Amino acid sequence: MSPDTVTETPAPDYKSTLNLPETAFPMRAGLPEREPQWLARWARIGIYERLRASAAGRAPFILHDGPPYANGNLHIGHGLNKVLKDMVVRSQQMMGRDARYIPGWDCHGLPIEWKIEEQYRSKGLNKDDVSVVDFRQECRKFAEHWVEIQREEFKRLGITGNWSDPYLTMDFHAEAVIAGEFQKFLMNGSLYQGSKPVMWSPVEKTALAEAEVEYQDVTSHQVWVRFPVAADASQPRKSSYREDGTTRVLFGAELNAQLSDASVLIWTTTPWTIPQNRAVAFGPSIAYGLYQANRPGTDDKPATSETVILADALAGAVFAHAKFAEGDVQRLRDVSAEELSALTLAHPFRGLEGANGEWDYDVPVLPGEHVTEDAGTGFVHTAPSHGDDDYQLGLRYGLPMTYNVMEDGSYRADLPLFGGQHIIQPDGKEGPANVSVIKALAGAGGLFAKGKLKHSYPHSWRSKAPLIYRNTPQWFAAIDKPLSDGKGEYGDTIRKRALTSIEELVTFTPISGRNRLHSMMEARPDWVLSRQRAWGVPLTCFVKRGAKPTDADFLLRNEEVNARIVAAFEAEGADAWYKDGSKERLLGNIVNPDDYEQVFDILDVWFDSGSTHAFVLRDRADGSEDGLADLYLEGTDQHRGWFHSSMLQACGTIGRAPYRGVLTHGFTLDEKGMKMSKSLGNTVAPAQIVKDYGADILRLWVAQTDFTVDQRIGPEILKGTADSYRRLRNTMRFLLGSLGDVTEADRVEPAQMPELERWVLHRLAELDEVVRTGYAAYDFQGVFQALFNFATVDLSAFYFDIRKDTLYCDGDTERRRAARTVLVHLFDRLTTWLAPILTFTMEEVWLERHPGEDSSVHLQDFPTTPSDWRDEALDTKWQAIRAARRVVTGALEKQRTAKVIGASLEAAPTVFVSDALAQALRGVAFEDLSITSGIVVTTDAAPEGAFRLPDVPEVAVVFALAEGEKCQRCWKILPDVGTHPHPHVCARCDAALAGLNVPA
Known part of the structure; x- marks a missing residue:
């Protein structure tokens, strides 16, 4: 080595002197594996029972559980419903109520009975061959089996409640x-x-309530049927009508004679009800006409002519269905309501060979307010035994009831022409009755036209088979009868x-x-x-x-x-x-x-x-x-x-x-907005979500949706939910890492805090109101959005980003103690506020900071947030400061993209602001807020080309590189680095090292 060579002293490694975050809280949640551990822990410490004991004397809040049916694994609708209930119960408890929750099950009824019958049929057995009591015991065992399965599935979703003592409708006391x-x-x-028509399942052989009915699109027969005016009417009916400006009394016999060749046309999509017809109804306010319809002859058929009565508004459509050309139909005259009410008709099967006189009775024409001209002919064929409107009309005019249809959906055996034929077969498919009636109408000359119609039709939601209206003796509760109670x-x-x-x-x-x-x-x-x-x-x-x-x-x-x-x-x-x-x-x-x-x-x-x-x-x-x-x-x-x-x-x-x-x-749909169906393969089972992601992801999906309308769920939506979860988990992980050794002695009162910390407290006070109001109104989406935005925007992207330097690099300064005090307040509130939603994760977060066998976030109430934390003037000021900061970070990002700088600490820009904003920035370490090594704030006019944002016109930024040496501890570039006892550090870091007794 040459004597002239200069050897640089390597920079010391100060990493060990930094207050870097330390926590055992993992970044990867592992929810599917870890959540069962929390469930076991809650069961071990009896958390629901402890809540009841601690809440004694509080105002109760009772969410009464609507009982799910005990006959299968849970579907996504169950998951949505029970999670919503759990969020209600948990949030009400943490807001100071005694929120009890008793889960329950519906155990009786046809779905279970139907399953046992299926089991019997598969073994070649007949339900009627065993005693009713034995059969009921089979049903009870079936329900007990599924109650146990569903109970565990619900508990796996983190649902709190009195699971050891639920209510069952089959309990003896119930x-x-x-x-x-x-x-x-x-x-x-x-x-x-009473004997009246009710919705009847021929397959299940029982009446059904409207709530047990679902509607499916089917293709039905539709027929237009002639009810001829009865020339031999036995009832002298009377009416008046206007002719040539005068009014005269016209008796039914005379009117019937005048219209003896005419027919009233009806339309129906249930031809099987024609044998039960007892009247024809018309609308008193509808305009009717008498039409002559001529059909030209052919080589095979002679020409025909007939007169029919129908609503004018529907005549065109009716004749088109019957394939009459426009020129073949002529309207002869009006037919008034008075005339219609005086008419007597004959049943289409009147006098039919083989009918044995079954239908040789008069058919009155009666006014009915339920008749419209929306579809059909303006006339409604009336079978009082097979429709509520028909039944009500029958009551009003004394029409007889018929008992032609048996419990299995077949005609009574002795009904002429059609005896024993099924409307709906035991397998739920259409029987021969409709076609037989249509053929008989054609043979009797009563069939004017026929076709097929696709429409919505009632089905049993259990057997999925079509239903009929059927007159049977049933027991009713009168809802308009005065009660003597x-x-x-x-x-x-x-x-x-x-x-x-x-x-x-x-x-x-x-x-x-x-x-x-x-x-x-x-x-x-x-x-x-x-x-x-x-x-x-x-x-x-x-x-x-x-x-x-x-x-x-x-x-x-x-x-x-x-x-x-x-x-x-x-x-x-x-x-x-x-x-x-x-x-x-x-x-x-x-x-x-x-x-x-x-x-x-x-x-x-x-x-x-x-x-x-x-x-x-x-x-x-x-x-x-x-x-x-x-x-x-x-x-x-x-x-x-x-x-x-x-x-x-x-x-x-x-x-x-x-x-x-x-x-x-609302209902839960797939990602495309389609109804879920096993046949379409688009169902999403809660158990699968729990297996793939964990129950907290399902719970978070619920919290993120507007449950008041239909929601969507699927793989892509769940991936987005999991991403939101990860961002929130990272926020909580940062809090835990920065609070590992904090003690009560570190606490700083708000009055001694910097403005930035006091602004965070203000936001917490605002959020306290949002959270409590939102939970009280069951606005879980609003609560979560507010908390998620706060955690990711106000905290992770702003406050944490700024205060990392203070938390990591400061010594025992008032500023660092203030920041950690705020972090404690954040922890206490975020964990409890989010606990009703992220039940498992917030328990994990809480126990990381408050370990102990008896510890649980779910035993906490929402912390009381002092009202004097609110400071609207401070918030207004800091909103302006944040806007200015956005302009600075925008200017720096432009330089980073251009690879002029690699990190914002390499910059020391000049910021041009208005006088008002300069006043707001006075006393604020704006370079720390902007995460730069230096910054110059001036009210001078900004030069041409300065960086601006359109929505913050009062701020402009001119970029400049920071001058000085890079501090090897905090990485700021400052002129004083290298001038202190500890080499290669700034004054702040030198003081921190001295406080740590690190040799210079």
Whole structure:
């Protein structure tokens, strides 16, 4: 080595002297593997029970769980629903309420019964070959099996609740209460037996409620049918009509004679109902005409001419369907409503060979407000046994009911021409009835035209088979009959009480739910309570032998009998009703059992779930003090389901709605907005999401969606959700890394903090209001968006970015202590605020800082945030400073892209600002905010070419390189580096090293 060679001393490695983040909290979450550990821990420490104990004396908050059906694995709708409920319960608890949650299951009804029947059929067995009690026991075991599976699936999603003691509608006490609730309808006068058309499943051989019906597009037969004017009408009908400016009385016989060659045309998509026709309805306000239709002859067929009556607005479409040319049709004259009401028609099968006179009766023409000119002919063929409008018209005019269709969807065996033929076959496919009726119409000269129509048609959501309207004896709850129960504060009928509840007592989220439920309650018919099945709670009533349903003593109303039934159900369950000798046991020594017949229909399963308020909210120690729920939360379909049946049931028993609030969520669709279907292969199962991503990702997806409308989910959406999760996890990881050794002694009061820290406290105070208001309004999307934006924009991209230098490089300075104090406040709030959403992750974060067997974030309340942290003037000032900072970072990014600099600390720009902004920046270390080594702020005019942003016109930046040497500890480039005892560091770092007793 030459004596003249200069050897540079290598720069010391100061990395060990930095306060770098330290945490065992992993960057990779590993949720699928780690979440079960938290579940086991919560079970071990009894967290739900501890919450109940600690919340004693608080105002209760009761979310009553709408019972899922115990018959299969969970689908994504279950996941959405239960996670939403869990977010409600957890947030209400952490806002200071005693938020109890009792999960429950719907266990009775056709879906389970149908599964057991399928098992029987697969083994070649017949349900009717075993006793009802044995069959019911099979159903009970099936439900128990799926309750256990679903319970574990729900718990895996992080749902908190009383899982050790859920409610089941098949529990003996529940069955006893359901029977007792039914008896209240028996005793208050609303229960009656009636024969009217109800939605009927020929495949399942039972009546269905509207909530058990789904609509599918099908292609149906459509026919236009002639109902000829009856020349030999036996009924002398009378009317008046105007002719040549005068009015005269015209008797039906005379009118029928005038129109003896005419036919009234009807249109229907259910030809099988034609044999049950008893009238034709017309619209009094619709314009009708008499038309002559001529069909030219051909080599094979002679020319024909006929006159028909139909609505003028529909005539063109009808004749087009019948393939008449425009010139072949002539309108002869008006036909008035008075004339129509005087007409008498003949059934199309009147006098038909082989009919044995079955249809040789007069068919009246009756006014009906339900008749429109939207489609068809303006006339509606009326079969009172097979449609509600038809039934109501029949009641008004005394039309007879028919009983031609049997429970299996076949015509009665002795019905002429069609006996025994199925409308719907046992396999759910169309039977021969429609085609047979169409052929008979053609043979009788009644078929004017025919075709096919694709339209929406009701199906059973269980068997997926088509339904029919069928007249059967059923048990109903009258919703417009005044009740004698002394609970008339909100009305004397079920309907009035329901409407008053909706208008005055219930809060709806979203508000559209109010209008939907209100309109349904306004228009709904009486409630069909009975089902012709075996698995459920029976209609616990007796009818007097030989009495008619209209007789006053038809139903046995005896409180002593009722009490005996309820006691038997408490001891043995509803099976007590079906055991040998049950009637004698229940009636003996009170009334003569021989005088009564026992009813064996079972209750609509919606009555079961509608009664849950009684045996959950009213009867349980952890129920509700007033028997009411603060919230019912279900999908939008439950406006005609559980919300609806619960309203009807409670209005009939307690006189009002059983809930104070109703929250409705939409349906879950795939990423393209299509309905999920196994056949399409686009379903997303919660179990698969948990396996691939973890339950917290599913929960986060729920929080990010607007649940009040239909949501979408799929692989790409879940990837985006997972990315949001990672960003949020990194924020929490930074907090943990910077708080490892912080103590109470490090705390700094707000008055001693720099403005930047006081601005963060202000944001926390703002967010405290947003979070509490949002959770109270169930706006989980709004809460999460506010917190996520705060964590990623205000913190990670701004505050943390700025204060990393202070946290890592400062010694024990007031500024560093203030920053760490703020980090503690951030930690306490973000972990608790996010805990209702990210249940598992926030527990993991909390335990990293607060370890201990008894520790849990879910045992915490939201921290109280001092109101004096709010400082609107400071916020306004710092919004302006942040805007100026954006201009600086924009200017630096331009230089970085051009590779002039590699890092912002290489810069020391000049910033040209307005006088007002200069005043705001006075006393603020703007170079630290901009993460530059230096900065010059001036109010001089900016030179041409200075960097600007259009939305911040009062700020301009001229780039300049920082001058000096790079500090080997904090990496700032400063003129004083190298002038201090510790080599190659700036003054700030030299002082920090001295405080750490690092030799110079």
